[in-house]
Amino acid sequence: MRYGYYPGCSLSGLARPYDMSTKAIAEPLGIQLEEVEDWNCCGATEYFAVNKMAAYALVGRNLANAAQQKSFTDLVAPCSACYVNLRKTDHNMGKYPKLAQKVNKALEAGDLSYDPGTLQVRHLIDIIVNDIGYDAIREKVKEPLKGLRIAPYYGCLIVRPELGEPLDDPEYPMSLDLLMEALGAQVVDFPLKAHCCGGHMTQISSDTAYELIRRLLHNAAEYDADAIVTLCPICQLNLDAYQSNINRHFGTDFKIPILFFTQMIGLALGMPPKSLGIGKEFVSAAAMLRKIGTEPELEAAPTGKKQDDKSLPMPGKREG
Amino acid sequence: MNVTKSNHTFLMQVMDATLGGEALLTCLQCGSCGGSCPSGPDMEHTPRRIFAMIGAGMRDEVLKSNTPWYCVSCYYCTVRCPKEIPITDIMYTLKQMAIEAKLYDDRDAPDFSQSFIGFVENYGRSYEVGLATRFHLTHSPLKKFDYAPFALTMLTKDRLQLRPERIKGIGQLRAILNKAKTMEDM
Ligand code: SF4
Ligand code: SF4
Numbered sequence: 001m002r003y004g005y006y007p008g009c010s011l012s013g014l015a016r017p018y019d020m021s022t023k024a025i026a027e028p029l030g031i032q033l034e035e036v037e038d039w040n041c042c043g044a045t046e047y048f049a050v051n052k053m054a055a056y057a058l059v060g061r062n063l064a065n066a067a068q069q070k071s072f073t074d075l076v077a078p079c080s081a082c083y084v085n086l087r088k089t090d091h092n093m094g095k096y097p098k099l100a101q102k103v104n105k106a107l108e109a110g111d112l113s114y115d116p117g118t119l120q121v122r123h124l125i126d127i128i129v130n131d132i133g134y135d136a137i138r139e140k141v142k143e144p145l146k147g148l149r150i151a152p153y154y155g156c157l158i159v160r161p162e163l164g165e166p167l168d169d170p171e172y173p174m175s176l177d178l179l180m181e182a183l184g185a186q187v188v189d190f191p192l193k194a195h196c197c198g199g200h201m202t203q204i205s206s207d208t209a210y211e212l213i214r215r216l217l218h219n220a221a222e223y224d225a226d227a228i229v230t231l232c233p234i235c236q237l238n239l240d241a242y243q244s245n246i247n248r249h250f251g252t253d254f255k256i257p258i259l260f261f262t263q264m265i266g267l268a269l270g271m272p273p274k275s276l277g278i279g280k281e282f283v284s285a286a287a288m289l290r291k292i293g294t295e296p297e298l299e300a301a302p303t304g305k306k307q308d309d310k311s312l313p314m315p316g317k318r319e320g
Numbered sequence: 321m322n323v324t325k326s327n328h329t330f331l332m333q334v335m336d337a338t339l340g341g342e343a344l345l346t347c348l349q350c351g352s353c354g355g356s357c358p359s360g361p362d363m364e365h366t367p368r369r370i371f372a373m374i375g376a377g378m379r380d381e382v383l384k385s386n387t388p389w390y391c392v393s394c395y396y397c398t399v400r401c402p403k404e405i406p407i408t409d410i411m412y413t414l415k416q417m418a419i420e421a422k423l424y425d426d427r428d429a430p431d432f433s434q435s436f437i438g439f440v441e442n443y444g445r446s447y448e449v450g451l452a453t454r455f456h457l458t459h460s461p462l463k464k465f466d467y468a469p470f471a472l473t474m475l476t477k478d479r480l481q482l483r484p485e486r487i488k489g490i491g492q493l494r495a496i497l498n499k500a501k502t503m504e505d506m
Contacts, residue, residue, distance in 0.1 A: 009446040014479045038488045040444040045393040046436040049415040052337070057500035058440070061493060096339055099506055106500035110492035160395035161408065170399045196358045196394035204429045208362045208390060280479055 001131060004066045004075040004119070005033035008082035009041050015079070015233030017277025021262035022078055022124060024275055028140060029132050033076070036066045042085040045200055056099065057106035059089040064112035067119055078124040078262075080157035080232035087121040091163040123158045125231050125261065126167050129175045134182040142270035144184025145292055150264070151190040151225035152176035153216065155235040159194050170194070176261060180229060183268040188223035192216050197235040202242055210249050213238055217246065217254040226288045227257045229264055236260060240282045257285035267294065330379040337413045337505045338406060346403040347371045353397035353407050359390040367397055367407055383421055388414040389429035416505070441497060444487030
């Protein structure tokens with residue numbers, strides 16, 4: 001099936017492994033992804049806080065561009081924040097005609113328009129479990145994730161808020177659990193599975209965020225999880241990149257790799273870890289890979305800047 | 321934009337500036353929102369109390385409080401509220417009003433939002449390195465956490481984008497955003 005693909009900013013930066021693994025599993029699962037032309041940022045959780053009308057218009061441009069492509073009706077976002085912003089804009093434009101009018105008035109300034117309902121905005125997990133389906137996936141599994149104990153982590157934005165047909169239960173979702181089981185993994189009890197990862201609070205007030213992250217890691221560790229599997233770049237970043245800070249802050253010793261569900265699908269389909277972006281995580285997944293009999297291929301350290309690199313200078317390293 | 325119309329009561333202003341905001345009139349003060357809020361312990365006032373304060377017209381106290389800035393947009397309150405009050409969206413409204421009235425005490429959160437938006441308006445994309453660098457340099461980086469080793473690890477893991485990407489239609493996007501900014505919020 002053919003889908004519009006809205007990767008969003010994170011997937012070209014911090015969550016590149018999510019983009020790599022999504023593209024890697026698309027073909028074997030029979031998914032064709034057509035990227036939205038010249039898409040712009042969805043505004044994350046920031047733009048709506050500063051100017052709502054501009055935020056709706058920002059998202060509106062993406063919907064208008066995607067609708068113009070006409071080769072798909074379903075628009076897929078792998079990032080939960082992008083998903084909620086795209087879906088919320090389409091949904092609210094349909095529900096409040098006055099909003100639709102205003103958004104279209106703004107879009108007119110760029111010769112665009114969008115008719116709410118033209119596109120169906122969906123999260124990647126939705127098309128995988130509902131369009132492809134657990135059974136079809138189970139049949140494709142070559143290397144079952146036997147013996148792996150997985151804590152499935154949903155976070156907030158794919159299950160809440162309710163915008164039209166709900167994707168899963170807002171407090172106790174199951175789709176990722178069932179998917180991991182279809183891959184042959186053992187799902188551990190993870191009562192905090194739909195709790196918040198702290199979102200942007202890691203940037204603003206680390207104390208608030210660290211406690212939320214600590215609870216999640218603690219819950220997964222208590223049940224001896226080999227990995228936490230996520231479907232959102234922000235959740236992945238917070239739990240992975242800040243894990244060592246959490247350990248320092250609380251005197252804990254968590255070593256739980258945080259992987260994307262698409263990487264787990266890829267492993268079960270027998271793809272090499274490197275092709276799925278595994279190896280780019282802060283907390284190594286090597287022990288988990290060995291458990292399923294896959295020898296991790298370590299990434300070579302980068303050899304320094306490329307000659308033609310016109311990038312901005314990196315922040316200097318502070319001494320002392 | 322301009323959310324604030326001075327001839328309206330504060331409660332009406334908040335409702336007008338929030339889609340579905342009228343529901344605020346039906347708040348039962350049951351506290352489900354505050355009880356569900358992961359940031360609750362760090363907020364000066366729980367969401368429930370903020371709504372009582374809005375009803376009581378305590379504009380300055382509400383807009384000065386850290387409550388909306390500690391909201392992480394998790395939507396727990398919103399799905400649990402028995403009256404279907406769009407609480408998360410009200411938090412967005414309060415942030416916008418606080419910025420417009422220059423009434424926030426905690427500067428970090430508004431600065432973060434505005435740095436983020438600066439990149440979006442200049443490039444059409446957000447840009448993690450620039451955002452984090454700009455933010456951490458202006459906000460006593462050592463107090464928060466040491467950003468340099470963090471960025472370095474990201475770099476060796478090939479997870480940092482080294483320069484912001486600019487979309488082709490940046491002119492078009494700015495025209496759209498500028499138009500939108502001339503409109504009343506809802
Ligand atoms: S959950 Fe809803 S009704 Fe209850 S106090 Fe909060 S806003 Fe009011
Ligand atoms: S959306 Fe905001 S106010 Fe509501 S529970 Fe989550 S953090 Fe608290």
